[in-house]
Amino acid sequence: MLTYVSIIVAGLLTGCVYGLMALGLSVIFGVTRIVNFAHGEMMVVGMYAVLVLNQKLGLDPFVMTPVIAAGLFVGGYALQRGLVNRYIARPEHEQFLLLLAVAIMLTSSTLMVFGPDARNVQVDYAYDSYEIGGVLVDKVRLLAALGAVGGVAALWAFFRWTRTGKSIRACADNQVGAQVVGLDVKRLYAVTFGIGAACVGAAGVLLLLLVDVQPYIAADFTLLAFIIVIVGGLGSMPGALLGGLLVGVSEALSGFMVLPSLKSMFSFALLIVVLLVRPQGLLGRRA
Amino acid sequence: MSPPPLLEVVDISKRFSGLQAVDAVSFSVPHGGIVGLIGPNGAGKTTIFNLISGVLRPDAGAIRLDGRDITGLRADQACGVGIGRTFQLVRPFGALTVLDNVMVGAFKRTASTTAARRTARQILDRLALADKASAAANSLTLPERKRLEAARALATEPKLLLLDEVMAGLRPVEVDTMVRVFADLSREMGIAILLTEHVMRAVMALSQSIVVVHHGQKICEGLPATVARDPQVIACYLGAARTKA
Amino acid sequence: MQEMLSGVPRRAALALALFVAAMLAMPLFAGSYVVSVLVVVLFSAYLGQAWNIMMGFAGQLSLGHALYVGLGAYVSAALFVHFGLPPWIGMLAGMAAAALAGSLIAALSFRFGVTGVYFALLTIAFAEFTRIVFNHFGWVGGSSGLFLPVANLARDDLVNLRGSPAMFYYILLALTLCALALGHLLLRRRVGFYWQAIREDQEAAQALGIDVFRYKIAAVTLSAVMTAIAGALMAFYDNNLYPDTTFAIGRSIDIITAPIIGGLGTLFGPILGAFVLTVLSETMTNLSSAIGINGLKQWIYGATLLAIVMLQPAGLWPWLRARLRLDEAKR
Numbered sequence: 059m060l061t062y063v064s065i066i067v068a069g070l071l072t073g074c075v076y077g078l079m080a081l082g083l084s085v086i087f088g089v090t091r092i093v094n095f096a097h098g099e100m101m102v103v104g105m106y107a108v109l110v111l112n113q114k115l116g117l118d119p120f121v122m123t124p125v126i127a128a129g130l131f132v133g134g135y136a137l138q139r140g141l142v143n144r145y146i147a148r149p150e151h152e153q154f155l156l157l158l159a160v161a162i163m164l165t166s167s168t169l170m171v172f173g174p175d176a177r178n179v180q181v182d183y184a185y186d187s188y189e190i191g192g193v194l195v196d197k198v199r200l201l202a203a204l205g206a207v208g209g210v211a212a213l214w215a216f217f218r219w220t221r222t223g224k225s226i227r228a229c230a231d232n233q234v235g236a237q238v239v240g241l242d243v244k245r246l247y248a249v250t251f252g253i254g255a256a257c258v259g260a261a262g263v264l265l266l267l268l269v270d271v272q273p274y275i276a277a278d279f280t281l282l283a284f285i286i287v288i289v290g291g292l293g294s295m296p297g298a299l300l301g302g303l304l305v306g307v308s309e310a311l312s313g314f315m316v317l318p319s320l321k322s323m324f325s326f327a328l329l330i331v332v333l334l335v336r337p338q339g340l341l342g343r344r345a
Numbered sequence: 346m347s348p349p350p351l352l353e354v355v356d357i358s359k360r361f362s363g364l365q366a367v368d369a370v371s372f373s374v375p376h377g378g379i380v381g382l383i384g385p386n387g388a389g390k391t392t393i394f395n396l397i398s399g400v401l402r403p404d405a406g407a408i409r410l411d412g413r414d415i416t417g418l419r420a421d422q423a424c425g426v427g428i429g430r431t432f433q434l435v436r437p438f439g440a441l442t443v444l445d446n447v448m449v450g451a452f453k454r455t456a457s458t459t460a461a462r463r464t465a466r467q468i469l470d471r472l473a474l475a476d477k478a479s480a481a482a483n484s485l486t487l488p489e490r491k492r493l494e495a496a497r498a499l500a501t502e503p504k505l506l507l508l509d510e511v512m513a514g515l516r517p518v519e520v521d522t523m524v525r526v527f528a529d530l531s532r533e534m535g536i537a538i539l540l541t542e543h544v545m546r547a548v549m550a551l552s553q554s555i556v557v558v559h560h561g562q563k564i565c566e567g568l569p570a571t572v573a574r575d576p577q578v579i580a581c582y583l584g585a586a587r588t589k590a
Numbered sequence: 591m592q593e594m595l596s597g598v599p600r601r602a603a604l605a606l607a608l609f610v611a612a613m614l615a616m617p618l619f620a621g622s623y624v625v626s627v628l629v630v631v632l633f634s635a636y637l638g639q640a641w642n643i644m645m646g647f648a649g650q651l652s653l654g655h656a657l658y659v660g661l662g663a664y665v666s667a668a669l670f671v672h673f674g675l676p677p678w679i680g681m682l683a684g685m686a687a688a689a690l691a692g693s694l695i696a697a698l699s700f701r702f703g704v705t706g707v708y709f710a711l712l713t714i715a716f717a718e719f720t721r722i723v724f725n726h727f728g729w730v731g732g733s734s735g736l737f738l739p740v741a742n743l744a745r746d747d748l749v750n751l752r753g754s755p756a757m758f759y760y761i762l763l764a765l766t767l768c769a770l771a772l773g774h775l776l777l778r779r780r781v782g783f784y785w786q787a788i789r790e791d792q793e794a795a796q797a798l799g800i801d802v803f804r805y806k807i808a809a810v811t812l813s814a815v816m817t818a819i820a821g822a823l824m825a826f827y828d829n830n831l832y833p834d835t836t837f838a839i840g841r842s843i844d845i846i847t848a849p850i851i852g853g854l855g856t857l858f859g860p861i862l863g864a865f866v867l868t869v870l871s872e873t874m875t876n877l878s879s880a881i882g883i884n885g886l887k888q889w890i891y892g893a894t895l896l897a898i899v900m901l902q903p904a905g906l907w908p909w910l911r912a913r914l915r916l917d918e919a920k921r
Contacts (some may be wrong), residue, residue: 141795150706150707151850151854152903154651154710158895159893160892162889162891163889163892163896166885166892168884168885169885169888170884170885173884181811217621277840281839284711288708288711314719317726319722320722320726326715326719327719329712330719333699333704333708334699334712335702337702337704398797400796421796421799421800421801423798424799429797430797432794432797437791438790439790439791441786445783449787449798449800450799452784453798453800458778496868500797501799506645
């Protein structure tokens with residue numbers, strides 16, 4: 059019994075990090091209506107950045123999180139402003155192809171620089187764990203989850219209380235109206251993209267403590283982010299977190315109870331059911 | 346004993362979570378007749394259109410076409426029994442040519458491409474769009490798009506044509522042209538028309554009778570001249586009249 | 591024939607004839623490497639045409655077409671391996687399976703109002719789900735793969751689909767040309783008009799009497815069936831199947847890049863796109879194995895996609911067609 063609880067707890071903790079990652083996608087799609095097919099790839103870039111900084115400067119990944127997030131913010135902002143912005147009103151398949159091309163270039167760049175082997179980052183406390191009421195909790199996982207929740211909270215506060223945050227929400231609700239009251243929609247979209255990239259970058263740093271990085275994991279994570287966002291509900295921040303938790307737990311449990319290779323199957327089944335029965339997601343608003 | 350009407354709308358109602366958009370409205374349109382449906386913004390005119398054309402289902406009431414109950418038919422089925430409609434904001438098939446657009450309508454009555462093309466060309470002639478037949482639909486001016494929208498609906502050989510604010514955005518000269526076009530069409534092809542409009546010039550010129558709705562309810566019905574003088578109608582457009590002491 | 595060619599401008603018909611003649615003669619002059627590359631081109635072209643019917647004509651974005659490739663491949667291959675069922679019959683079974691899957695996915699989605707990006711994601715989910723299921727499906731070899739016995743005959747056996755690349759080349763060429771003819775025919779008939787109307791504006795189409803639901807399902811089902819044919823041929827050409835490659839999302843993406851690059855909604859676009867992308871890919875493979883940088887090939891591939899999306903978003907064929915003055919006839 060306790061084993062199950064441990065596994066569920068581990069799933070919940072990992073799920074928090076998933077939630078932060080998916081949040082970036084939700085924000086981008088919720089505001090700009092662009093499906094960021096390069097989401098996972100941006101995260102992988104962040105992960106490799108951590109790797110390099112860790113090796114060169116010996117810094118703990120947690121400390122580097124804000125730095126990586128800031129770096130990816132700039133990257134995301136530039137990408138949107140320079141490239142993606144022109145495709146806002148274009149047909150979906152053009153947007154898809156654009157971001158697909160970007161994704162391919164990012165993945166191949168990491169492949170060229172770092173090679174195909176799996177890498178990870180080692181921290182001193184990698185094997186520590188706490189025992190809470192008989193349940194084993196990995197220290198690394200707990201810290202990562204706390205970091206993720208912190209990130210989500212910070213983002214929530216940003217959208218709730220800052221001027222820019224509110225402006226972005228206005229754009230999402232009513233683009234024309236936002237322009238009419240004088241909001242610079244282009245800049246706000248770029249900021250949104252930057253925020254989305256920052257989220258996924260931060261999530262990547264935290265995730266690196268839990269998994270190995272390899273150029274090819276990007277696509278899996280893009281897909282995972284989509285599943286989480288759809289299940290949790292587009293445009294809903296608690297939804298992204300909830301979706302992340304659900305997926306994290308379902309992965310952990312199915313990995314343990316059934317064959318590990320089947321774990322994604324449940325996620326996809328969940329996606330199919332949600333899309334058919336409640337397309338706005340568990341916590342989303344009806345379109 | 347007057348002949349039965351083409352369209353009978355009997356006590357239809359529609360509610361949208363909290364708002365009674367249409368409240369037990371009844372009226373009729375005679376064969377080949379032209380009826381205007383007017384009322385202030387938000388009165389429920391477009392909802393009534395959507396109920397008749399099958400885009401929405403009424404919560405209560407019945408709609409009959411030529412004596413046959415068509416309540417609850419889907420939009421494509423409504424077209425099949427003879428209801429054509431245009432949209433308030435024109436919706437041409439932009440990437441297709443003008444001729445192709447009208448052919449889409451014509452295909453409702455024939456499976457043959459040749460026959461559809463022939464019908465389409467005839468209709469384009471009628472609506473003075475023949476010279477634009479090979480142009481892309483999204484290259485047309487607004488009045489041309491309005492005529493295209495009407496042409497497309499006409500190609501489905503409707504018994505009743507629903508015109509949803511078709512005069513909006515047109516200059517007075519263009520309005521007069523459209524009025525003439527529709528009056529001629531109705532007379533020559535025996536098509537009944539139900540139009541909803543804010544451009545009074547067009548409503549008065551075309552309609553044989555007018556139905557006025559306000560807050561989802563019918564408040565007046567009759568000849569154009571009568572309706573224009575009705576105090577309730579004036580009140581709903583201009584606010585209650587102040588009586589001189 | 592006459593009815594099909596009416597409305598096609600002279601120059602275009604001539605160009606097409608030249609193209610067909612060249613393709614027919616190719617295996618006689620070209621070496622086996624070129625032929626095998628052209629087989630890849632034709633697979634890509636045909637798959638692109640099948641996908642184009644759903645997307646280019648009817649406007650429904652599917653990102654999970656690998657599902658139908660896989661169903662066509664696995665059903666025909668498994669029936670051959672376990673029951674000795676002739677490939678062409680097995681192909682029919684595969685087509686039926688794909689038709690069932692496609693119409694089911696479409697009916698479910700459209701009934702529940704799932705469209706656009708959400709529909710695309712749903713197609714990915716179904717393909718991935720099936721991939722994982724097949725990975726654990728022992729009767730078809732699971733993740734270790736399904737292998738067809740390779741018969742070493744001196745001559746081509748068309749009935750049993752055992753033969754040289756050249757044989758497959760001609761089969762695929764015939765298929766591609768049939769798809770071209772089919773597309774041309776469909777576009778001039780009511781169904782083609784209705785599909786394009788649905789693509790442009792679904793609600794307006796409905797108001798004109800089009801049963802949008804039925805026509806969308808028809809587009810998906812036809813596309814699925816056509817794709818399954820290629821899947822079956824692929825099984826007998828490669829002689830080995832693995833769920834992780836056959837149903838892979840990478841394959842779904844490969845299927846759609848050629849027609850988008852070539853020109854969505856056009857008849858010849860998928861074919862041109864297939865040529866361009868395959869040649870590019872092969873050149874890159876050869877180049878990067880000479881230079882030896884891992885990942886360079888993909889980078890250049892990605893950069894090319896980016897360039898084309900930015901410079902010619904409508905695809906290369908409309909541009910080429912205008913330059914060669916082959917413009918489609920005004921009807």
